[in-house]
Amino acid sequence: MAKFPSMLTSLSFFIIILAFTPYSSALGGGSETSSSPPQCNGTAGGCRNNSEALKLKIIAIAAILITSMIGVSLPLFSRAVPALQPDKNLFVLVKAFASGVILATGYMHVLPDSFDCLKSECLPENPWKKFPFTTFVAMLSAVLTLMVDSYAMSYYRKRNLDGEVKRTSDENDIVDGKLESQHCHGFDVAKTGDNASQLLRYRVVAQVLELGIVVHSVVIGLSMGASDNPCTIRPLVAALCFHQLFEGMGLGGCILQAEYEMRMKAIMVFFFSATTPFGIALGIGLSNVYSENSPTALIVVGLLDACSAGLLNYMALVDLLAADFMGPKLQNSMKLQTWAYIAVLLGAGGMALMAKWA
Ligand SMILES: [Zn+2]
Numbered sequence: 001m002a003k004f005p006s007m008l009t010s011l012s013f014f015i016i017i018l019a020f021t022p023y024s025s026a027l028g029g030g031s032e033t034s035s036s037p038p039q040c041n042g043t044a045g046g047c048r049n050n051s052e053a054l055k056l057k058i059i060a061i062a063a064i065l066i067t068s069m070i071g072v073s074l075p076l077f078s079r080a081v082p083a084l085q086p087d088k089n090l091f092v093l094v095k096a097f098a099s100g101v102i103l104a105t106g107y108m109h110v111l112p113d114s115f116d117c118l119k120s121e122c123l124p125e126n127p128w129k130k131f132p133f134t135t136f137v138a139m140l141s142a143v144l145t146l147m148v149d150s151y152a153m154s155y156y157r158k159r160n161l162d163g164e165v166k167r168t169s170d171e172n173d174i175v176d177g178k179l180e181s182q183h184c185h186g187f188d189v190a191k192t193g194d195n196a197s198q199l200l201r202y203r204v205v206a207q208v209l210e211l212g213i214v215v216h217s218v219v220i221g222l223s224m225g226a227s228d229n230p231c232t233i234r235p236l237v238a239a240l241c242f243h244q245l246f247e248g249m250g251l252g253g254c255i256l257q258a259e260y261e262m263r264m265k266a267i268m269v270f271f272f273s274a275t276t277p278f279g280i281a282l283g284i285g286l287s288n289v290y291s292e293n294s295p296t297a298l299i300v301v302g303l304l305d306a307c308s309a310g311l312l313n314y315m316a317l318v319d320l321l322a323a324d325f326m327g328p329k330l331q332n333s334m335k336l337q338t339w340a341y342i343a344v345l346l347g348a349g350g351m352a353l354m355a356k357w358a
Pocket residue numbers: 109110216220243355358
């Protein structure tokens with residue numbers, strides 16, 4: 001809700017930094033160029049064909065846009081299937097699968113990318129190889145995510161509680177607060193408050209998660225858009241389609257349980273689907289000036305990846321997996337728990353396999 005403007009702001013901030021990458025690196029990294037390996041100047045040989053590459057990139061934009069939309073919408077339509085209602089066992093398994101995908105996105109995609117960037121040959125030895133910046137930033141970002149999580153919850157709980165007290169004193173329990181209006185019309189005040197804060201939690205999770213995923217999606221699109229090598233782009237088109245399909249299913253599962261109204265769902269679906277195509281378009285536009293291996297690009301992308309890795313790992317483990325597995329539904333059935341673990345491993349395994357390509 002109020003988070004979207006800030007998400008867009010941070011994204012555009014990121015883009016502005018990247019746009020200035022070549023200039024600042026030309027200023028800052030001048031002394032390093034003589035000693036750094038030749039691939040750091042971005043002139044690796046091999047097959048290059050600008051018009052062929054551009055054609056493939058335009059195909060990729062369309063294909064990735066469509067597959068992302070399918071992936072993220074798929075869980076949202078599960079409401080129409082009777083076997084996938086929230087109280088059914090199959091729904092629990094779908095959610096476990098989605099959580100596994102998010103977990104693997106953090107551990108298998110974003111974290112290694114950050115290591116690759118910050119440990120690159122193209123960065124100066126000091127300080128980048130003297131200190132594990134990736135894990136340091138990821139750790140801080142995990143704590144920060146916890147802080148956002150806990151402060152947001154206590155703030156809304158307090159506000160909600162005040163509302164409840166006021167309402168019961170007015171003896172008017174027909175008027176519902178904003179949050180619980182779609183969901184529960186319970187007579188039990190404590191229970192209503194619990195459900196509302198649970199729903200609120202799902203909403204915070206869905207939005208913060210989307211933010212964490214967006215970073216990776218823009219970066220993979222950007223590196224494809226900036227490349228003019230058809231031999232590497234061609235297999236990447238298929239890989240990125242699967243990547244976004246899978247990741248979309250993970251995110252879709254979380255948007256589903258946040259129970260947004262139609263408009264908000266549409267915004268989140270569109271925002272996720274547009275990020276990789278947007279990254280590709282940005283890469284095409286900047287392909288003359290943007291160099292993946294310039295020190296500034298490596299540092300900015302590496303640090304952003306480290307931030308989103310910490311965020312994704314925390315969210316996947318605490319907000320998605322632990323919340324479900326320690327919850328009453330799974331605690332009451334060892335058999336369902338086992339199946340849910342299999343679903344987690346399938347989701348995580350599938351996404352891990354995709355780390356081979358993107
Ligand atoms: Zn990836």
